[in-house]
Amino acid sequence: MAAQDTKLSFRNDYSEGAHPRLLQALAQIGNEQNAGYGLDRHSELAAGMIRTQIACAGADVHFLVGGTQTNLVAMAAFLRPHEAVIAADSGHIATHETGAIEATGHKVLTVPTPDGKLTPALVQGVLDAHSTEHMVRPRLVYVSNTTEVGTVYSKAELTALRALCQQHGLYLYLDGARIAAALAVAGNDLSLADVAALTDAFYLGGTKNGALLGEALVIVHDALKSDVRFIIKQRGAMLAKGAVIGAQFQALFRDGLFFDLATHADAQARRLREALVAAGIAFAFDSPSNQLFPILPTSVVEQLEDKYEFHRWQPHGQGYQVIRLVTSWATSETAVEAFCKDLAVLLAPASATQETH
Numbered sequence: 001m002a003a004q005d006t007k008l009s010f011r012n013d014y015s016e017g018a019h020p021r022l023l024q025a026l027a028q029i030g031n032e033q034n035a036g037y038g039l040d041r042h043s044e045l046a047a048g049m050i051r052t053q054i055a056c057a058g059a060d061v062h063f064l065v066g067g068t069q070t071n072l073v074a075m076a077a078f079l080r081p082h083e084a085v086i087a088a089d090s091g092h093i094a095t096h097e098t099g100a101i102e103a104t105g106h107k108v109l110t111v112p113t114p115d116g117k118l119t120p121a122l123v124q125g126v127l128d129a130h131s132t133e134h135m136v137r138p139r140l141v142y143v144s145n146t147t148e149v150g151t152v153y154s155k156a157e158l159t160a161l162r163a164l165c166q167q168h169g170l171y172l173y174l175d176g177a178r179i180a181a182a183l184a185v186a187g188n189d190l191s192l193a194d195v196a197a198l199t200d201a202f203y204l205g206g207t208k209n210g211a212l213l214g215e216a217l218v219i220v221h222d223a224l225k226s227d228v229r230f231i232i233k234q235r236g237a238m239l240a241k242g243a244v245i246g247a248q249f250q251a252l253f254r255d256g257l258f259f260d261l262a263t264h265a266d267a268q269a270r271r272l273r274e275a276l277v278a279a280g281i282a283f284a285f286d287s288p289s290n291q292l293f294p295i296l297p298t299s300v301v302e303q304l305e306d307k308y309e310f311h312r313w314q315p316h317g318q319g320y321q322v323i324r325l326v327t328s329w330a331t332s333e334t335a336v337e338a339f340c341k342d343l344a345v346l347l348a349p350a351s352a353t354q355e356t357h
Contacts, residue, residue, distance in 0.1 A: 008335045009309040012208075013178070013265060013290060013328035018248070019210035025251040026212065026244065034243040037233075038063055043246030049253040050204065050216055054196035060219040062228060063245040067177045068097045069237050070203045070215045075140070076104040077231040078171060078201070078224050083139035086126050088113045090148045092175060107136045115285060116147030117157065120164040127168060141165055144175035145182040145190075150287025152182045155189045155198075162198045171221065174202035180209045180262035181290045186270075196220050206248060210261040210329045214245035261329035265290040268327040268336050275340035279347055284313070284322040292325040300346045308339060 009015050017023070034040035047061035064070045071093055075085060085101060087094050089110040093101045101108050109130070111122045123141055130138050141161060145153050165172045174195060176182075179202070183190060195202055200221035206214040219225050232238045239245065252258040269290040276283075276294050284293040293313055296304075301312065301321045313322040327336075 007307060007309045008338060010325040010327065010331070010339070011309040011311055012326050014208050016328065016330040018212035019257070019261060019329055021257060022211055022248045022251045025247040029243050029247050032243070036240045036242060037238050038242035038246070040243040040246055042243045042250055046216070046246045046249035046253065049250065050218065053192050053253060054218065055193040056196045056220055059196065060225045060228065062217040062219075062232060063239070063242060063249065064215050064217060064232070064237050065213050065239060065245070066207060067092070067175065067203070067205065067215055068100050069235070070217050071097065071175060072100040072104050073228070073232055073235050073237050074173060074201060074217060075101050075106050076235060077228045078173070079106050079139055081105055082137055084109050084136035085140045085142050086111065086118070086123055086138050087142040088116050088118055088147070090116045091142055092144055092148055092177070093142055095148065109136070109138060115151045116149040117151055117153060118143055118161060119157070120160050123161070123164055138170065140171040140173055142173050142175065144177065146178045146287070146289045146291065149285040149293060150289045150291030151285060152185050152188060152289055153190065155194055158190065158194070158198045171200040171224070172198070174199045176203045177205035177208050177215070178289065179205055180258055181265055184259055184262035184266045185288045186266075187288070200224060206245070206252060209252070209258065211248045211252065214248050216249055262290070264329050265327045265331060268331040268333070269325070271333070271336050272325060272327065272339065275343070279344060284316065290327045293322050294325065295320055295322050300343070303346050304342065307342060
């Protein structure tokens with residue numbers, strides 16, 4: 001275990017505890033007395049900061065502990081018993097939430113997509129296949145930004161989905177576990193205000209962007225706002241010490257820290273990507289964000305695992321492996337440089353062998 005603890009980690013963007021400014025915010029409320037269940041002054045102030053950031057004064061904001069919890073609360077609150085969710089087959093609710101949405105009584109209708117993104121045509125195909133009362137009724141379109149494979153939606157793509165949803169009376173919900181990383185990508189043309197204008201509800205991820213824990217569920221559509229706190233309580237998601245999350249979001253949205261942390265994570269990923277491209281490495285997905293999916297020889301992967309932590313994503317043909325490298329607010333330039341140097345050394349014998357033949 002001691003040896004493992006010394007490894008440099010590219011496994012995920014929530015391995016570290018929390019950014020120092022958020023830990024300081026938590027320390028400051030340690031001796032305060034605050035109202036419970038998200039009704040404290042820190043949560044109220046944080047909610048106000050978020051409303052200002054998204055340019056939507058009428059939005060409801062609820063603070064919850066984690067992403068899966070937020071998604072299941074949203075689906076349980078927004079949908080009637082016979083209604084279903086449309087998602088990419090790689091979507092988090094379909095792959096990494098242990099059937100949490102199905103456990104609320106709502107079916108997840110998945111669509112194969114090569115880049116993790118839904119399109120109007122893909123959604124329309126699901127609607128066409130569910131046309132009678134003998135089937136569940138698709139009611140909500142689930143997207144995430146970034147997607148599960150690190151890709152990002154453009155404003156035009158999200159606008160097109162919004163138009164289709166409005167045409168068919170569907171809700172558009174955005175999982176924002178890594179929304180800061182998506183918006184910090186070079187060339188991104190979406191703002192948080194755009195997200196609020198183009199969706200019915202979404203959440204802002206804190207856990208994967210410097211917080212100890214916490215997500216902010218933002219509900220824009222008035223018809224979805226009623227009784228949400230009842231659902232939060234019933235599902236065991238109402239934190240008695242709600243100020244613990246509220247204070248962290250105060251810190252995140254003070255002086256632009258929310259975006260600064262994501263910008264750092266994306267910048268470190270970009271340095272990794274440039275080194276991998278220079279080494280001739282291909283990628284399983286064209287991800288511009290803080291998640292990278294290079295295709296490496298399995299022998300190289302095994303040697304890298306001696307010094308680094310990362311996730312083996314999936315096999316890729318004979319003798320190759322797709323791995324996932326994730327950078328965070330805490331990823332250092334030193335760690336990136338070390339990985340790039342070690343990878344170059346491990347790839348050199350393979351290159352020499354190819355030149356010989």
